[in-house]
Amino acid sequence: GLQIVWDRYDAMQPQCGFGQLGLCCKVCNMGPCRIDPFGDGPKTGICGATADTIAARNLVQKIAVGASAHSDHGRDIAHALLLTARGEGKGYQILGRRKLNALAQELGVETDGRRIEEIAEEVAEILLAEFGKQEGELIFAQRAPEGQKKYWREAGIMPRGIDREIVEALHRTHIGVDNDYRSLILGGLKAALGDGWGGSMVATELSDVLFGEPWPVRAKINLGVLSEDEVNLVVHGHEPTLSEMIVKAAQEPEMVKLAKENGAKGINIAGICCTGNEILMRQGIPMAGNFLQQELAVSTGLVEAIVVDVQCIMPALTDVASKFHTKVISTSPKAKFPGAIHIEFREEDALDIAREIVRTAVENFPNRDPEKVNKPEGTMDLVAGFTMENVFHHLGGRFRATYRPLNDAIIAGRIRGVAGVVGCNEVSIVHDSAHIAMVKELIKHDVLVVQTGCSAIACAKAGLMQPEAAFKYAGKGLQEVCEAVGIPPVLHLGSCVDNSRILMACVEMVKEGGIGEDISELPVAGAAPEWMSDKAISIGSYVVGSGIFTVFGRPLRVKGSRAVDEFLRKGLEDVVGATWEFEEDPIKAAHIMIEHINRKREALKLRPMMYAAEAA
Template structure:
């Protein structure tokens, strides 16, 4: 382990008891984790403010962040041009990540339709018909095969179309879409938008920060209402649309007497295939012959959240815990696919004799074992992964220390299920949600999403922010690593309503839900977009997403994907707050454009705060402003409803 001047106390690094315990053990074992590397690698102050341009060989040009207009780059680029270009490239990279993920799901869907993929099938025909109908595809009296074929062709345009509007904008509220059209930011096709964003941000091309921002928004919208939404819809169609399920989380889900396999990454294909392999009688016999009582599949990060929502599979933790879980010595194999995978997982795995296996051709890691997953024969990969894990179990030599903490919570709240749970089979819809926002029992809604980051105390901002929001009657929906932070803290159980304000608590107790609704992985932020769209279409809360008393936050964001997500929410009309840092130079015209001027164009706007309570109150203040604008800032008198009133309904 690299020598530190003074090791940070684990208690100052994370609020997660299991991770804290594993940090102590790793240090005793002489194993370096990413928390230690973060302390050794201090961020560049100029890069932190995005005030550095390295897009050509005349630089890199470092700007003066204290007086951002004191000088320009060698080519004459101003600080606004430089920061806008850097921001745009982050959005392009994040959009590419989600879009490529969605394209992989679409490829799998095509294979299922044409019969070349045999191990997966269309599982949710209701969702298939709903998605097809939303895109004006005829479904009445047609076969599943024909509907699916037409749907594939339509969704493919999300990526390949070079002109026109991507198909899924048909779901966007009319007034919101009108704002996009007026500004010229309706996405054409994801590939074209990403390509144009990269071109515009090259040296000597687009040098007007407002014009660059238009392409930033158009690229981001190709993610939220394109690549990410396609991924979510296809995952639901093939693997089933989530509905609430009780799940056990945290590192205590590891079992000393079982073969423990961690599946980490983002595409659900790997873990879905692992479930099939782990249920094979011949594989199970291998495990029992090796002395194991069974095979324990455990998810981590977003692929784990995806399968957690559908199958109730246990989940060990979020991004910041992916190295720490290996320190337990109980992990017999960690297998990964794409995104948010630390390269040093290879070294940590070696320290504990854990098999570390990459499976995706796009994401090999030096020193890792690579067993490629072919969607046409996925079990060949997943069978081999489990066999390697069984071999490690049989020859375990490292001491095993499994943290004892676990927490149970309710997860799997797809927007379809929220619609059902609010009104039942006969009157499903968002009327009860909208009505309770209008009458003031629910103040508004907030999406709290995103990563964890070693520059922040793990999980702290997520938990404190959400506690403050629900205390003030704000209903919270979640995706990604944030969901695990709240699950470990016990905030995803119906009993957590005791921490909510009286109005929100009453609604939660009536419906039987937690005040925090977990929607899945980071691409499933598209479910939040659908919820917002449904709220507008239901009526009573304005005509566009920008009218709604809602806000979003990523308190510990880490990746470029988070910036793309934030921008597509801002462009859709949502006030979006980021924490711990923001890639922008303060006092610039570009900052003012993002943080103030976009709202005047009918969009949302960005916000920033380092403290979670401050984040919460920025969001609450915005929600209250929207309530005033709608004329619902005064709580309505409560009226008892008798049977005659119910019949009238």
């Protein structure tokens, strides 16, 4: 029979309590050691490491892995831009001239009288050097408000180089290096800040340069986007360098002709996870779903090929695909899957390789077995494509691209504040339920919600990303703003690396004035109600590290150490101006965020909410 993620989850029960509490250590070969949190068992590992050290060390390793994933993605985009600028990236064009010029100005790159490729080459070189930089401070970290930079410098967590902080964080976790949980966690935050203000921000900025800046675009979402009479090619993973080329190749007349020769009406590209978000944001390509829908997409029997690159691709995919005609095509030299066809992707031959992948999918169409087809019904409309630059273009009106109207709406009590709700799906939670419940509760209380990643996909499927959603679900104040500007109450800001757009939106809110001198004073909050990946831990770490109070659903695996748990939930306030909280009930979590936003409003002496009684 067909085994999918929920079956495997059931088979895994009960899961190990030591692991869940963060009290299992496998750092050296004298272990594994397990600390007994309750009874008379060992209170230290064989080397003497306490529960505090072990829990903090486990957490820091996860931050480092998450930061490395985003940052390696950023490096790949920078490399693709460099090759394109040098005329070696076949198929790519530099489409984001405005962003390139803005970056050139910020980085001190001369633009007068130079070709766009020369400017792009220098910008790419400068940002690539950020990965290996050994001293000083990250360039994009300088974008943060002075207050945040002061926190980072005083705590010694201002990142120097993107890779350096990840390496140092890992070094700290080797046996017998950093044994102080506070010091370990600060080391982790430093690596995470290098992700948020480094690797991820480079990924976002240079994707905008290479593929163009997103602009609001209507699209369709959910498994119903899979077509019965077209070739379905699903792109899954993270990097737009691949998915953008697949879209380009699939639109070529020869490829469409080949599809028709093979009995299909055309070629339908659909996305899963963040590589889907990237092409949704820029081109309105339909989304098939999020993390927990990857096997479901294949099990429709409608998918000719699922092409994957890196991150969040279940190894089980090849087994599920083997029950259907679906070909799993891996493309990254870093991510191979037994049972998959490997067509290695190189930016130098990007378009030719994309053509080969599309051709493989098209030629598989005649193998579709009608007996095994189970076409899912239903799609939802959404508007995606918001960015730090364009979102408040809307709030400011086209001729006044400014955050003033947002800040004014917050000051006046029309909008309570802003929440970033992001992150994964997690199998123990009813699929998407926590994202949807939390976001509905927030907008009902006049909190504007910005989203990325699988969380954005969840809420889009629930219809929360259409302008009409404001009338159905939002509080009166938020409704008025959405109506005036024509935006949904929940804004899709892109893929997980695009959480850097949320950081920059906060920077703009501070700059605009009137609602806080640094990010930690803003009436904003973050959340990841269904998080599961190490990348989510890195994101949470840099968001908290950047002064934004953040609520995770299931707790980080540190509950076996009261000291670590308290440091994350209370102690970090004095260090970075924000803390974590953990709450599995999404409605309760939303209210924790609302109360936090209310406290920030009170501290800023903002007016009471305009329609407080109705929102309560």
